[in-house]
Amino acid sequence: MAPSKERQRKLARAKLDRQMARRAAKERRRRRVGAATAIGIVAVLGAGLAVWALGVFDRDEDTTEASGESCSWTTQAGADATRDVGQPSTENIPSEGTRPATLTFNSLAPVTATLNITDAPCSVASFSYLAGRQYFDNTKCTEITEEGALHCGDITGDGLGGPTYTYFDENIPVATNPSAPPSGSVTPAYPAGTIALTSPTPGQNGSQFLIFFKDFNPATPKYPIIGSVATGLETVQEIGKTETVANDAGEKVVPKSDVLITSLTVGEVGATAAPAAPAASASTAS
Template sequence: MAPSKARQRKLARAKLDRQMARRAAKERRRRRLGAITAISVVVLLGAGVAVWALGVFDRDEDSTEAGGESCAWTTQSAADSSRDVGQPPTENIPSEGTRPATITFNSLAPVTATLNITDAPCSVASFTYLAGRQYFDNSKCTEITEEGALHCGDLTGDGLGGPTYTYWDENVPAATDPSAPPSGSVTPAYPAGTIALTSPTPGQNGSQFLIFFKDFNPATPQYPIIGSVATGLETVQEIGKTETVANEAGEKVVPKSDVLITSLTVGEVGATAAPPAPAASASTAS
């Protein structure tokens, strides 16, 4: 019997945490070195020269370039469970604002979502890139998880499906403090409507994602949040009622009737989603 996905995540978490810590430490050293270098320039060249070097006297608007986030994509070897659609750009990624997304399941009413660029710029950039290549169109959501979410974006259905690149976690909710006094109004880490990434190996995200149809509040959150449902949560909740059967690991999470993403589109930064008109039928069966 294959180990459950929860166990796979647990076994891989320690290794990925160490890798992420090393990468974070390297980035902090790089920034400190950059700051020290900048200070040295000011001291050596003098305040007047430094001001000139920083461009205070050169404000030609035509020469101004739009800034943006830099994202790193880790190339993965092509396998039976991967689909090669290239990689997103690495530079000048939008770093603030939101993008609208529209997801249509089977012939149900469409679901619109707001993707959070500010808190997850690289994650949203990847999601947008894949959607622009129709990566998700006509793909099945392979699980209705025990945590209360639709598990989508795994094109092979084996838990390993994804593109030929991965990227690091962004915007993972903070762990619950067990010593904190109980609160009468606790906000769950993943409220109903949350859209979050999931992957067979933590910290190596690809195309797989979750749409929560009920609140989920684990002691140690592990899913990076990329957005939330704006309209159509009732559609996701209706799909969440679909009867499930057991997978190879004995987990009763596989939808008995196919849950199909017929289309998934992402709009421009700052735009508002305009959902298409729903089809006449409202069955979750394909």
Template sequence: MATSKTRQRKLARERYDRQMARRAAATRRKRRIQAGIGSAVALLLIVFGTVWLLGGFDSEPTSEAADTCSWTKQDTTTNTNLKDVGTPPTKDLTTTGTRTMTITTNQGAPITVDLDLASAPCAGASFAYLAGNGFFDNTKCHEITAEGALRCGDPSGTGQGGPTYAFYNENVPSVPTPSPSATPDPAQPAVYPKGTVALIGNPPGSNGSQFLIFFKDYTPTDAPAYPIVGHVNTGIDVVEKIGKIKTVENDAGQKVKPEQDVTIQSLTVGEAPAASPTAATPDATPSATASSTPAATPSQS
């Protein structure tokens, strides 16, 4: 028969075994939980890494319209003939269709020009901006050139004037097929047909406000230098009449100055056409029929 001490030891042993069993069970549960957490973390890391590699966490770039035109600041310390009226907008400019420019002179009926916004959008934007600031009003066309064009757009009348910005060439005609002789082939279309309106830069390629209106066909013997911006729609007879005015020497000794003053009383540019799906409607380009406040300081490209 078991003694009291033997029973106590047996009970203590059973109690100890039960405690060890509970601890083992708890340890197994803890390990299962830790294993589950580890697997979940590993899965999350795999998903996170995959999304990251595929660019899922890249921030969306800010949608901003690209510049259509660029305006280069000119040095007014070396050229005091430049007139500061700020700079045109660079974005949201119409790049399709045409826009009507109306030139009213002291020589007869107004001359209307279709500005080609598809081929020369920056020239069109510049004309509209300058016209909106009255840049051309009451200025003189200071030359009748040997090429057969009326040269206008310089408020200083020196051939050195313009705004305090310049812009690159657009729509320069291709080089004509060489003629066997030094004179252009009469069967070949003129590079600058009568009625062509083109920019003339100083130096070439640095365009501002000066422009040519050809009153007769002209084909250069070397590479064309004048970017075409439009064509006369009405009033070519007025331009031809001006082209017949006698010329006298200017301050530089060149016999190109009209003996009679040819004054642009006003130059306006009508509203741009409605934008196509591929062109934005200009909301910053001032209308030539309304006044526009010049920018305080010109922007630089």
């Protein structure tokens, strides 16, 4: 016998109530899960912020120190290959600190220098690499420039000498006012003792460098600085007094007596160069 209409209505109502109850329970579960997830996210973020505040995620500097600088060397196929010593590494170049260098001219007392890794990491890396392969040893400084510097590292003597690679400029100083009165308040772009790179083509550095024996303050600095003389500047200044003769262009810049780098060495990062001995007579006879 079929259920009465009243019975059918009660059954339908009960079914609807069960459906509504299941939906309500499902919604409550969804809300609980959502709240728990949100709490978990907040907790994780809070913990992360706390850990970050303690410096756990602050690893940029450490990573840089561990991996070092990346440098780029451009191969120069037409460069003089008589002293081809290859190329430095391109990765893990020291990026901070200094390296000591020692230069001996002729039989004079050594000149010590400090190379600035922090401001010129790739330049110092190349200079150190070449020195480590005796690239500069027994080479002439080809000019005593009108700017007041020894011009060295040109191993062919024709202005084009260099390794079989070049690299970009680093640490070119900001121009100061070259017309300011000499009140002592203006620091020249290249103070006496500055060691800077020079190249026949701007931005393509190789082995050529300058050691300034007097202040030089151009309107537009162009030489990238790699370091400075620590001891022995008086030796460089004495060499700067050497008589000069004209080159092929008629410029009176060629030393009449040979100025020879008998040795150029570079020490380890952070090391200190040994103090130079008192300067001997600054005769530059080879």
